[in-house]
Amino acid sequence: xxxxxxxxxxxxxxxxxxxxxxxxxxxxxxxxxxxxxxxxxxxxxxxxxxxxxxxxxxxxxxxxxxxxxxxxxxxxxxxxxxxxxxxxxxxxxxxxxxxxxxxxxxxxxxxxxxxxxxxxxxxxxxxxxxxxxxxxxxxxxxxxxxxxxxxxxxxxxxxxxxxxxxxxxxxxxxxxxxxxxxxxxxxxxxxxxxxxxxxxxxxxxxxxxxxxxxxxxxxxxxxxxxxxxxxxxxxxxxxxxxxxxxxxxxxxxx
Amino acid sequence: xxxxxxxxxxxxxxxxxxxxxxxxxxxxxxxxxxxxxxxxxxxxxxxxxxxxxxxxxxxxxxxxxxxxxxxxxxxxxxxxxxxxxxxxxxxxxxxxxxxxxxxxxxxxxxxxxxxxxxxxxxxxxxxxxxxxxxxxxxxxxxxxxxxxxxxxxxxxxxxxxxxxxxxxxxxxxxxxxxxxxxxxxxxxxxxxxxxxxxxxxxxxxxxxxxxxxxxxxxxxxxxxxxxxxxxxxxxxxxxxxxxxxxxxxxxxxxxxxxxxxxxxxxxxxxxxxxxxxxxxxxxxxxxxxxxxxxxxxxxxxxxxxxxxxx
Numbered sequence: 356x357x358x359x360x361x362x363x364x365x366x367x368x369x370x371x372x373x374x375x376x377x378x379x380x381x382x383x384x385x386x387x388x389x390x391x392x393x394x395x396x397x398x399x400x401x402x403x404x405x406x407x408x409x410x411x412x413x414x415x416x417x418x419x420x421x422x423x424x425x426x427x428x429x430x431x432x433x434x435x436x437x438x439x440x441x442x443x444x445x446x447x448x449x450x451x452x453x454x455x456x457x458x459x460x461x462x463x464x465x466x467x468x469x470x471x472x473x474x475x476x477x478x479x480x481x482x483x484x485x486x487x488x489x490x491x492x493x494x495x496x497x498x499x500x501x502x503x504x505x506x507x508x509x510x511x512x513x514x515x516x517x518x519x520x521x522x523x524x525x526x527x528x529x530x531x532x533x534x535x536x537x538x539x540x541x542x543x544x545x546x547x548x549x550x551x552x553x554x555x556x557x558x559x560x561x562x563x564x565x566x567x568x569x570x571x572x573x574x575x576x577x578x579x580x581x582x583x584x585x586x587x588x589x590x591x592x593x594x595x596x597x598x599x600x601x602x603x604x605x606x607x608x609x
Numbered sequence: 610x611x612x613x614x615x616x617x618x619x620x621x622x623x624x625x626x627x628x629x630x631x632x633x634x635x636x637x638x639x640x641x642x643x644x645x646x647x648x649x650x651x652x653x654x655x656x657x658x659x660x661x662x663x664x665x666x667x668x669x670x671x672x673x674x675x676x677x678x679x680x681x682x683x684x685x686x687x688x689x690x691x692x693x694x695x696x697x698x699x700x701x702x703x704x705x706x707x708x709x710x711x712x713x714x715x716x717x718x719x720x721x722x723x724x725x726x727x728x729x730x731x732x733x734x735x736x737x738x739x740x741x742x743x744x745x746x747x748x749x750x751x752x753x754x755x756x757x758x759x760x761x762x763x764x765x766x767x768x769x770x771x772x773x774x775x776x777x778x779x780x781x782x783x784x785x786x787x788x789x790x791x792x793x794x795x796x797x798x799x800x801x802x803x804x805x806x807x808x809x810x811x812x813x814x815x816x817x818x819x820x821x822x823x824x825x826x827x828x829x830x831x832x833x834x835x836x837x838x839x840x841x842x843x844x845x846x847x848x849x850x851x852x853x854x855x856x857x858x859x860x861x862x863x864x865x866x867x868x869x870x871x872x873x874x875x876x877x878x879x880x881x882x883x884x885x886x887x888x889x890x891x892x893x894x895x896x897x898x899x900x901x902x903x904x905x906x907x908x909x910x911x912x913x914x915x916x917x918x919x
Contacts, residue, residue: 361716365702372704435700440761443666443694444717447686608622608669 366458386412417500425507426519492571498589505593530562612800613642618674649811650804652821658804693762697773703747718765772803850895
C-alpha cells in the first residue's frame with residue numbers, strides 16, 4: 356500500500372509540473388468566461404446558456420485530460436524505459452498501475468474542482484442562480500472522467516499511445532450513443548449489423564447515465580439514489596477495466 | 610547460497626511475421642554468481658546480455674529454466690529490497706530534482722524518514738552531486754545522470770547490484786568513477802553483476818567472467834583460468850645486431866621478424882625454442898636487449914571463443 360502512495364504522489368507531481376495542464380485550465384477559463392458573452396447575445400434563456408456552456412467546458416476539458424494523459428500513463432513509462440528502475444524496487448506491477456491511476460485521478464479531481472470553482476464564480480458574477488443540481492452534474496462529470504481514464508489506461512497496457520487514444524475516443528463517442536445502438540440493433544434487418552450493434556451496446560460503457568448536464572441546467576435535481584447508482588456503475592466499470600489492465604500488465608515483457 | 614543462480618534458461622520471442630519460427634534470444638543458459646563476487650557478463654552487442662539482466666530483475670519472463678536471486682525465485686518482488694539495478698542508457702523522471710529523485714527511489718525501496726535523511730545527502734556527496742541536488746534532472750549531463758542512476762541503485766544498501774553496461778558512453782573519468790564504485794561495493798562485501806562489451810572494463814575489476822554469444826554461454830570462470838589455459842602465449846625478443854633475421858633458429862621458429870635499423874624484434878609462438886634463438890643471437894655476437902613473455906589476454910579468449918561459435 357505504501358508503494359501505491361509513493362507512485363501516486365510522484366505521478367501527481369509529474370502532472371502538476373506539466374505545462375499542458377495549465378494551458379488546458381486557461382482554455383477552460385476562456386470557455387467558461389466566454390459563455391457569459393455568448394449569453395448576452397441571446398434574447399432569452401441567458402442563464403441556461405451560461406450554465407450549459409460552463410458544464411460542457413468542464414466535461415470537455417476533463418475528458419481531454421483523461422484521454423491524453425491516461426494513454427501516456429503506462430505507455431510513456433515503457434517507451435522511456437523509466438519502468439525498469441521502478442519495477443526493480445520491491446513493488447508489484449499491480450501497485451505500480453494502481454499508483455499511476457490514482458495519481459492521475461487526483462489531478463483530474465483537482466482540475467475539475469478548480470473548473471467548478473471558476474464556473475460557480477462566473478455564475479455568481481453574471482447574476483445567474485447557483486444550485487445543488489450543478490454539483491450533481493459535476494460529480495458525475497468527474498466519475499465519467501475517471502472511467503475514461505481507466506479505458507485509456509486499459510488500452511495503453513498493450514497498445515501504442517496513438518492507438519489507445521483512438522480507441523478511447525471511439526469508446527467515448529459510442530458510450531454516449533448506446534441507446535441509439537440498441538435501437539439500430541432492434542430495427543436492423545441485417546444479422547451482422549444487429550450482432551455488431553448489440554455487441555457494442557453491451558461492451559461499451561453507457562456514458563449517458565453519467566450525463567445529467569441538461570437537467571442541471573434546467574435546475575432539476577436527479578436525486579441521491581440516481582447519483583449513487585450512476586456512480587456505482589462508473590466505479591464498477593472502471594474497476595473491471597483496471598483489473599483487466601493489471602492482468603495484462605502482469606504478463607508483459609519489458 | 611549463490612547471489613545469482615541461472616539454470617537452463619531459454620528465451621524465445623515471436624518473430625513478428627506469421628508462419629516464421631520464433632526467435633531464440635537465450636539458449637540453455639546456466640551459470641551462478643557467488644556472494645561477494647564481481648562478475649562481468651561479456652558479449653558483443655545483441656548477444657543477449659540485456660535480456661538476461663531483464664529476466665534477473667523480473668522485467669521479462671524466461672521461456673524455460675529456473676532463476677534464483679539471493680535464494681529466492683525471481684518472481685518474488687520482495688527480494689528487490691536487497692537488489693539494486695541500473696539499466697543501460699537509463700532515462701529518469703526529468704521533472705524531479707536530484708534530491709527529489711533519490712528520495713522517491715528511497716521511499717519506493719521502503720526506506721523510512723530517518724534512513725532517507727541519512728542516505729540521500731550521503732549518496733549526493735559520494736556521487737559528487739551535492740551542488741546539483743536542487744537542479745532538475747533534465748539539466749544533468751550524461752555523466753551526472755549515470756551517477757544519480759547508480760545512487761538510486763544503491764540507495765537501499767542492497768546486497769546485490771546489477772548493472773547493465775554501466776560504463777557505456779562515459780568519458781575516461783566517468784569510467785574510472787564507475788570502476789572505483791564497483792570496487793568499493795566489493796570492499797563492502799556486496800555482489801556486483803554487470804554486463805559490458807568492453808573487455809578492458811572486465812579485466813580491471815572482475816573476479817569472474819562469463820562470455821555470452823548469440824544467446825549461448827561460451828565460457829565462464831576466473832579470468833586467470835580462462836586466459837591461462839595454455840593457449841596464445843608468445844615471447845618477444847628484442848636484440849641489436851646485423852643479420853639476426855637470417856639466423857637458422859629465427860627462420861625456423863619465429864612467427865614474426867621486424868628490423869628497425871640495428872634493432873630486430875623476433876616474435877616466437879611460445880617459450881619452447883627460446884633457448885635456441887637466444888644461443889644463436891649470442892653466437893652471432895648480437896646484443897640481447899629484452900625478452901618479454903606475453904600471456905594471452907581476455908581479448909584473445911573472447912575473440913577465439915566468439916569466432917569458434919560463428
